[in-house]
Each structure stands twice: as C-alpha cells, then as structure tokens.
Amino acid sequence: MELEFHQVDAFSERPFSGNPAMVYRLDSWLTDELMQHIAAEHNLAETAFLVREAQGWHIRWFTPTTEVPLCGHATLASAHVLFEVYNEPSERIDFIGKTGALSVTRENGRLLLDFPVLVPTNVGVTIELEQALGVDIVDVFGSAELMVLLESEQAVRDCKPDMAALARLPWPGVIITAKGNQHDFVSRYFAPGIGIPEDPVTGSTHCSLIPYWSNRLGKLGLTAYQCSARGGELFCRLEGDRVKIGGYARLVAKGTLLLG
Structure with missing residues (x-):
C-alpha cells in the first residue's frame, strides 16, 4: 500500500x-x-x-x-x-x-x-507549577489546558521549564502568556506528557487565550505571536462562543x- x-x-x-x-x-x-x-x-x-x-x-x-x-x-x-x-x-x-x-x-x-471558545477559569498557583516553570507567576487559569499568566513578554521568552516536572502535572499541556510588545499578546505551549516538549505554534490554545485577552484588553480583534524558536503570527477574533484564528x-x- x-x-x-x-x-x-x-x-x-x-x-x-x-x-x-x-x-x-x-x-x-x-x-x-x-x-x-x-x-x-x-x-x-x-x-x-x-x-x-x-x-x-x-x-x-x-x-x-x-x-x-x-x-x-x-x-x-x-x-x-x-x-x-x-x-x-x-x-x-x-x-x-x-x-x-x-x-x-x-x-x-x-x-x-x-x-x-474555551473560557478559562481561575485555578490558582501551586508550588509544583512554580517549580516546573521556574518563573514568577502572576495568575493561573484552566480550561482544556493550564494557562499561566506571566508578568511580561520577556518572561515568556526567557522561560526554561523543567519538562519532566511539567509532564507530571495533571494537565495535557501548559500555556504561558503575557501582554505583547508588538502584538496584543504572546504565548508559548509545552506538552511533554503527550510527546510535544514545546509546540512551535498552537491554534487550539487560542480557544482559551482569545477570550481571556479579549476581555482583559477590551477588544474583539487581536494579534498574537507564539514566541517559540520557530515562531508564528496569528490573527484572532472573538465572535460570541466562537473564535476565529x-x-x-x-x-x-x-x-x-x-x-x-
């Protein structure tokens, strides 16, 4: 065949x-x-x-x-x-x-x-998560994935997580995100537990990122950048209970x- x-x-x-x-x-x-x-x-x-x-x-x-x-x-x-x-x-x-x-x-x-849309809800910070990411965490939310708010784009770019520790967390993957410098928001996504240490650009995580940042920034149309080594730009809109990516x-x- x-x-x-x-x-x-x-x-x-x-x-x-x-x-x-x-x-x-x-x-x-x-x-x-x-x-x-x-x-x-x-x-x-x-x-x-x-x-x-x-x-x-x-x-x-x-x-x-x-x-x-x-x-x-x-x-x-x-x-x-x-x-x-x-x-x-x-x-x-x-x-x-x-x-x-x-x-x-x-x-x-x-x-x-x-x-x-996958609306994230607040789930709180845990010691295990802080240790796995090795960065200061502003807030933590959950939907299909764990979504972690960091203080700046630079903090997102500089994060060097412990992949083995992330894989032990009870979530399929972990998103880190912050307000962007040139884009409305930036993110990275790690899912070592399902065979993806870091995903270069992830459309599905934006089902949660878009409603969160739309509400926080007060706008329906957003630009996003996933700042992995390969990198990728996304053009986003919130439309009721759907997201356009x-x-x-x-x-x-x-x-x-x-x-x-």
Missing part, C-alpha cells in the same frame, strides 16, 4: 518557520494503531488524517504518542492541502472532529479557523509512504 503525504508549515508564509504538520488525505480510515505508527514515524507535533464523509471532511490528529481531541495548526495545514493540492472548489472547508464541527475559510489571503501556510514537502 502507498499513501501520499504533504508537509505544511502552518501560521507562516516562509518555510522553516511556523508549525510543521503532516497531512494524509485518505479514501477510507486506517486502523488507529497504524495511524499512530505513522505519526510516530514522522515525529512532528501533529499528523492529520482526513476522510471525506457526507457531512464534510472527518479529521483526526495524532502526536507521536497519542491521538488528541483538537489541533489548530494541523487543521490549517489540512485546509491548505485541500485548497492548493486537491483543488477544493469552495472558499470554505467543513471539518468534523472529536469536539464537533470546525471550518476553515479563505479570507484576505489567509486561512481562518473557526473553533469553539487566522494565519498563513506554506507547503514544504510531499511524498509517498510505502507500507507492506
């Missing part, structure tokens, strides 16, 4: 920046075990698998070690592949994922994710996986 794959750098116009994701458009589903093996073989933060169904494109996302319920950058990458490689005719692609309906549209040269994407590689 031969399977075609495409690698896309999401949330960037340039190759070798943003967040790389692998995309497989399948005619029918592979076994869960095989999809997990394929994701481990590519060893990127996310590998997305797509199958066309009656309601739209069913999408599943795998890290090198586990399947996850939601992934922004691999959804953006998948839409880019469907638009640019497979010539999807409409300006909107509807996806069905584990969290429900998702969509990606083309707007002003960018791709725009439509994701559900925009960015660019660049196809950087394609090939064939040989099985059997």
